[in-house]
Amino acid sequence: MSLLRVLSLSVRSLRNLESVDLEPGPRFNVIAGDNGQGKTSVLEAIYLVTTTRSFRTSKLAELVPTRAAETIVSVRAKLDDGAPREQSVGLQGGRRSVRMDGVRPKGLAEFAYRSPVVVFSPSELGVSMGPGSERRKLLDRVALYIGAHALIEAESYARAQKERQRALETRGIAARDLQEWEEVMVGHALAVMRARQDASTRLAGAAREAFQRIAGPKLTASFSYAPSAPLDAVEYRRALEGSRARDLARGSASVGPHRDDLAVTLGGDAARRVGSQGQHRAIVLALKIAEIEVVTQARGVRPILLLDDVSSELDRDRTAALFRVLSEQRGQVFLTTTRPDLLPDLGWDDGARVDFVIVGGALRATRS
Ligand SMILES: Nc1ncnc2c1ncn2[C@@H]1O[C@H](COP(=O)(O)OP(=O)(O)OP(=O)(O)O)[C@@H](O)[C@H]1O
Numbered sequence: 001m002s003l004l005r006v007l008s009l010s011v012r013s014l015r016n017l018e019s020v021d022l023e024p025g026p027r028f029n030v031i032a033g034d035n036g037q038g039k040t041s042v043l044e045a046i047y048l049v050t051t052t053r054s055f056r057t058s059k060l061a062e063l064v065p066t067r068a069a070e071t072i073v074s075v076r077a078k079l080d081d082g083a084p085r086e087q088s089v090g091l092q093g094g095r096r097s098v099r100m101d102g103v104r105p106k107g108l109a110e111f112a113y114r115s116p117v118v119v120f121s122p123s124e125l126g127v128s129m130g131p132g133s134e135r136r137k138l139l140d141r142v143a144l145y146i147g148a149h150a151l152i153e154a155e156s157y158a159r160a161q162k163e164r165q166r167a168l169e170t171r172g173i174a175a176r177d178l179q180e181w182e183e184v185m186v187g188h189a190l191a192v193m194r195a196r197q198d199a200s201t202r203l204a205g206a207a208r209e210a211f212q213r214i215a216g217p218k219l220t221a222s223f224s225y226a227p228s229a230p231l232d233a234v235e236y237r238r239a240l241e242g243s244r245a246r247d248l249a250r251g252s253a254s255v256g257p258h259r260d261d262l263a264v265t266l267g268g269d270a271a272r273r274v275g276s277q278g279q280h281r282a283i284v285l286a287l288k289i290a291e292i293e294v295v296t297q298a299r300g301v302r303p304i305l306l307l308d309d310v311s312s313e314l315d316r317d318r319t320a321a322l323f324r325v326l327s328e329q330r331g332q333v334f335l336t337t338t339r340p341d342l343l344p345d346l347g348w349d350d351g352a353r354v355d356f357v358i359v360g361g362a363l364r365a366t367r368s
Pocket residue numbers: 014015016017033034035036037038039040041042062063064065066309338
């Protein structure tokens with residue numbers, strides 16, 4: 001099992017971070033600061049430079065402070081047995097430029113695949129209670145680290161779906177090229193669904209166990225893939241053909257992976273219907289622990305963990321459960337908090353903890 005580690009990070013012009021240079025320690029990096037000082041933005045910078053995305057927004061332009069500004073994040077990272085490599089992501093005028101050791105990578109999926117990172121932020125609490133899109137994001141994140149092709153297939157599927165919709169809208173339900181688009185859609189969709197199925201199966205076992213550890217043995221949570229289209233190509237094509245009129249009216253395909261879900265049940269009932277607040281938090285945490293375990297197993301690399309203000313979202317017992325998992329795995333962790341004094345002790349004494357404080361977008365190292 002190898003370890004991925006950030007050696008140094010440099011951020012220029014990202015949200016309120018004008019210029020931040022960070023030399024993290026190999027284990028726990030605690031970033032403390034009051035509300036609105038830039039803690040989440042530091043994690044966002046790490047996520048951006050490893051995945052080319054943000055975990056807060058799908059609109060990367062939000063990260064760029066002014067129209068004229070250029071956001072640049074660069075990182076030196078290494079696997080424990082490998083040589084350090086440099087990655088950078090720049091955002092300017094609505095464009096994203098990505099470099100890996102100075103070279104533009106072939107695709108963004110390949111870039112993201114190389115640096116597994118798992119983030120736990122308040123914006124993800126919806127994974128239990130929120131709409132299916134939240135759980136699809138989880139499945140796709142995990143699928144990406146199982147194999148980079150999953151993301152490419154998902155993008156191709158989305159394009160084919162648009163083309164088919166355009167054909168429907170401009171030429172009607174008997175348009176001759178519809179069948180071709182549907183065939184292309186089905187091909188990519190089946191690849192996406194197989195990847196999600198695999199991701200679901202791996203997550204389900206780990207999440208079920210983690211839930212048991214967090215919530216006790218009395219209640220069982222179970223997780224299973226709920227695809228929205230037939231997993232058989234012939235049936236799927238037939239379903240698409242049969243739904244042309246409906247799809248024209250609703251503006252998108254009524255079957256397909258863009259409507260998939262991960263079904264979560266508690267003691268046999270849908271968690272969304274019967275779950276209490278505390279049970280939803282336990283589900284979120286169990287899925288997060290499962291994500292960490294599955295990504296680690298799938299890649300043979302311990303992912304970098306970004307934990308955004310988890311103690312304010314989880315109660316004391318669940319924070320303790322999370323930290324127990326963290327202390328068992330040896331990866332690099334970045335965590336933000338408004339109250340560094342309240343973090344549970346993780347055997348910090350042997351230099352495992354490095355503290356930083358951020359004020360008004362300016363970061364400095366402190367002695368704890
Ligand atoms: N595009 C932007 N340009 C400039 N500043 C921004 C931009 N987007 C957000 N900000 C500001 O950046 C600051 C830091 O935000 P961030 O979310 O990182 O704070 P935080 O320390 O995580 O706060 P909290 O503890 O409340 O979560 C905020 O004051 C926010 O208003």
